[in-house]
Amino acid sequence: xxxxxxxxxxxxxxxxxxxxxxxxxxxELQKVPSAGIEASDIAGxxxxxxxxxxxxxxxGAVSGADGTYVLARDPDTxxxxxxxxxxxxxxxxxxxxxxxxxxxxxxxxxVISPTDRPGDxxxxxxxxxxxxxxxxxxxxxxxxxxxxxxxxNLDRAYGENDELDGGEVLPGFRLxxxxxxxxx
Numbered sequence: 001x002x003x004x005x006x007x008x009x010x011x012x013x014x015x016x017x018x019x020x021x022x023x024x025x026x027x028e029l030q031k032v033p034s035a036g037i038e039a040s041d042i043a044g045x046x047x048x049x050x051x052x053x054x055x056x057x058x059x060g061a062v063s064g065a066d067g068t069y070v071l072a073r074d075p076d077t078x079x080x081x082x083x084x085x086x087x088x089x090x091x092x093x094x095x096x097x098x099x100x101x102x103x104x105x106x107x108x109x110x111v112i113s114p115t116d117r118p119g120d121x122x123x124x125x126x127x128x129x130x131x132x133x134x135x136x137x138x139x140x141x142x143x144x145x146x147x148x149x150x151x152x153n154l155d156r157a158y159g160e161n162d163e164l165d166g167g168e169v170l171p172g173f174r175l176x177x178x179x180x181x182x183x184x
Contacts, residue, residue, distance in 0.1 A: 042180060060090070082111045
């Protein structure tokens with residue numbers, strides 16, 4: 001006799017008890033393990049640098065690891081990137097979302113931690129691509145590179161001598177990769 005896993009919705013996830021971090025991938029719960037200090041510190045620094053650029057220009061909202069975005073419905077895919085940016089003109093109804101964003105981010109930043117598995121990284125990138133996320137940065141502290149996807153396609157890996165740019169998502173934003181990995 002075949003059994004079918006319960007498929008959850010974004011609303012189910014919102015009302016789950018406890019503070020444990022979860023994502024939904026095609027309606028199935030995915031536990032998000034702790035990232036560790038290094039990955040969290042790097043994500044926090046990127047969030048800070050993005051906010052320094054975005055806030056004065058009133059371009060939109062920058063969120064950290066608690067910012068959650070619905071990438072797909074029926075079945076629901078809900079992700080919590082380490083850092084994300086949503087342009088002001090894409091705010092549903094003109095207002096910054098109070099709960100989960102019902103629209104995907106314009107920029108998703110994922111800092112690879114020791115608990116991330118390569119297959120999961122690939123599957124999550126596929127979800128970002130299918131959702132139409134225009135810019136995704138995969139930050140790898142071990143190799144000290146940032147792999148960039150634009151419109152779901154691999155752009156390239158940027159090393160410490162390179163500079164990231166915001167492209168059409170954040171025109172004028174530039175960030176030296178070396179700055180991301182600078183020691184504290």
